[in-house]
Amino acid sequence: MEINQAATELSVIKKIMEDSRRINIDNGIHYIFWGVLVSVTLLANYFMVLYKVSLNYIGLMWMIIMIAGAVAGSFINKYQERTFRVKTYAGRLLGSLWFASGVSMFTYGFIGIITGAYNAIYCCPIIAVSLGISYYTSGAIQQIRWLQYVAAGWWLGGWALFYMKSVHILLVFAIMMICFQLIPGIVLFNKSKREESALQNYEL
Amino acid sequence: MYFLINPKGKNQLYRIMNFDYQQIDDVIHSRIRTSIMAVLVSVDEAEFNFLKEKVNATDGNLSVHLKKLEEASYISVKKAFINRKPVSKYKITNKGYKAFENYIKNLEKIVKGNL
Numbered sequence: 001m002e003i004n005q006a007a008t009e010l011s012v013i014k015k016i017m018e019d020s021r022r023i024n025i026d027n028g029i030h031y032i033f034w035g036v037l038v039s040v041t042l043l044a045n046y047f048m049v050l051y052k053v054s055l056n057y058i059g060l061m062w063m064i065i066m067i068a069g070a071v072a073g074s075f076i077n078k079y080q081e082r083t084f085r086v087k088t089y090a091g092r093l094l095g096s097l098w099f100a101s102g103v104s105m106f107t108y109g110f111i112g113i114i115t116g117a118y119n120a121i122y123c124c125p126i127i128a129v130s131l132g133i134s135y136y137t138s139g140a141i142q143q144i145r146w147l148q149y150v151a152a153g154w155w156l157g158g159w160a161l162f163y164m165k166s167v168h169i170l171l172v173f174a175i176m177m178i179c180f181q182l183i184p185g186i187v188l189f190n191k192s193k194r195e196e197s198a199l200q201n202y203e204l
Numbered sequence: 205m206y207f208l209i210n211p212k213g214k215n216q217l218y219r220i221m222n223f224d225y226q227q228i229d230d231v232i233h234s235r236i237r238t239s240i241m242a243v244l245v246s247v248d249e250a251e252f253n254f255l256k257e258k259v260n261a262t263d264g265n266l267s268v269h270l271k272k273l274e275e276a277s278y279i280s281v282k283k284a285f286i287n288r289k290p291v292s293k294y295k296i297t298n299k300g301y302k303a304f305e306n307y308i309k310n311l312e313k314i315v316k317g318n319l
Binding site: 003006007009010012013016017018019020021023082083084085086087088089091092 | 238248249253254258287308312314315
């Protein structure tokens with residue numbers, strides 16, 4: 001083997017490895033799913049508070065919807081694992097990050113409130129700040145810079161929510177959920193669809 | 205004569221001339237097989253069509269090279285039916301990982317000999 005040939009081969013291997021690591025690992029389905037579910041529930045919660053529905057019913061609604069969401073989310077995950085063309089270490093890392101984030105949010109949203117550690121309304125800014133951590137890390141893992149800017153949106157929104165002292169926190173949090181969760185999810189979904197169709201065109 | 209211009213050149217030329225080319229792994233040393241290994245070392249698991257796209261090979265050609273890597277136990281395959289379509293998923297083994305690492309080291313040795 002010639003020296004130039006070896007050098008070329010090394011650079012080709014490096015490029016293939018970099019390209020393979022950079023593949024899209026997040027199709028945005030989970031962002032859309034949770035974005036719709038949580039924003040609709042938040043709006044329902046907001047109107048229930050305005051119409052003075054008992055807090056017990058509101059708590060029960062959250063409990064049922066979140067547990068059903070977790071079950072449905074795990075089914076989506078299982079289906080995706082079966083149908084994904086490629087599994088990456090970054091994907092595994094991302095799965096662990098969002099699982100840990102989900103457990104933390106469940107703790108803030110249910111355990112923190114049930115134990116009376118803080119006023120129920122303040123679980124919104126706490127969850128917003130926590131989502132900022134997950135988005136920032138997720139953007140770093142996937143090397144998607146704009147996803148890290150979304151994290152800034154969550155943090156700034158979280159700070160603002162801490163200053164609000166009314167039920168309107170729920171409405172603002174629902175809007176944040178649409179802007180910083182649902183819309184990024186749709187963008188990621190479209191990106192993944194474009195890449196998928198490019199691959200299918202290649203196969204034809 | 206390179207080593208006459210560069211005083212260090214003599215030693216480097218000696219190193220290149222004495223490199224044992226038997227160390228180059230024949231199983232990996234082919235454009236397609238090297239590419240397959242480079243893809244599989246970077247991911248957890250990859251489907252046949254994904255490899256086909258990355259490696260830029262035809263179905264038949266890719267199958268032959270995958271078979272060769274599989275026979276050397278450098279990769280493992282898992283076959284399943286997804287939406288009634290047969291799907292093969294490939295993964296690098298520990299033996300394959302070590303062999304690829306060794307292959308890269310040998311390439312680097314060759315290249316460094318030229319510095």
